[in-house]
Amino acid sequence: MTGTDSASGRSVPRRLRHHVGVIGLVYLGVCAALLGWALVVTAVDSSGESMAGVIPVLATAPGSLVFLVLPDSAAVFVIAIVLGAGANAAIIGWCTRALRRGGRTS
Incomplete structure (x- = not known):
């Protein structure tokens, strides 16, 4: 597999950008960074009382809840x-x- 979708001929990142847009990709990047940060902080905390996991849950609410x-x-x-x-x-x-489409219905 060459990283392209056989049905449309576009690469997976281009299809993802088409479906979620640039702002959605930035949001996914921020969520991935928050998840990574929370996992590292929780793994390093030896007391077991880390609340770092709350931040990515709130960033992805209501779906994550x-x-x-x-x-x-x-x-x-x-x-x-x-x-x-x-x-x-x-x-x-x-x-x-x-929002980009505006008042157009098509």
């Missing part, structure tokens, strides 16, 4: 953040396209 009702584990935490960020980025992309 839905998945946090699942059993408590690091994998569920990461999945909740990833799915919440993905849903929010899709909404950001949709809003960006709608």
Whole structure:
């Protein structure tokens, strides 16, 4: 596989940019950085009282909050953040396209 989608001939990053837009990609980057920071801070904290995980959860709310009702584990935490960020980025992309379109209906 060469990194392109066989159906459209465009690369995966270009398709992602088309669906979520530049602002959505920036949002995904910020969420990824916050998740990485929270995981590092939590791993380094030996007291077990780190609240660093709250920041990426709030940055990806409300989507991430839905998945946090699942059993408590690091994998569920990461999945909740990833799915919440993905849903929010899709909404950001949709809003960006709608605002760019303006009053046009097509």
